[in-house]
Amino acid sequence: MKAYRITKRKHKDTAFSGFGARQYGGRWNLPNYPAVYLSESIALAQLETLVNLGDEDSLKNYVLLQLEVPDNLVMVLADDAYPKDWKGTRVSAGTQEIGTNFLMDGAALALAVRSCVVPQEYNLVFNPEHPDAEAVIEEGVEVTFQFDDRLVSD
Known part of the structure; x- marks a missing residue:
C-alpha cells in the first residue's frame, strides 16, 4: 500500500x-520507542498535519514523502481492540500500550490504525527498527506538494 508523510522540509532527512x-x-x-506516523492518503496526511499544527506554524516549507509498504507487512488493528478513549483529544494510555507492544513485538513493519480525524480511514504506525524498514525507506520518494493557502486563515 502507498503511505504518506508530510514533514517540515528541514526534517526531511x-x-x-x-x-x-x-x-x-x-x-x-x-x-x-521510535515510530513513524504515516497516512493511507495524501488528503488524510494533510488533515493529520493540520490538526497538529502549533500556533506558530505555517503551511510553508513542508514536503510530502511517499512509501510503498508491502501489504503482507501491515497488521490491521481489529475494531474490537481499540480502547474506549482511543480518539479523545488527549492521548490514551491504552493506545500507547497497544502501539508500544506492537513496536516491541516487531512481527510486522506497520500497524494500521483508524484515524481519529477520519475514523473510516487509516494511519500507519511504522516501525523504523523493523528488519524490512530500511529497504522500504530507501525506495521512498518525495512527491510534489504544497498546502492550499485557504486551509489556514491568517
Missing part, C-alpha cells in the same frame, strides 16, 4: 527515523 516519537511519544507509542 530524518523523517523516517522515529526520533520525534521516540523523544516525546505519540498517540500510539510511549517515549523511548
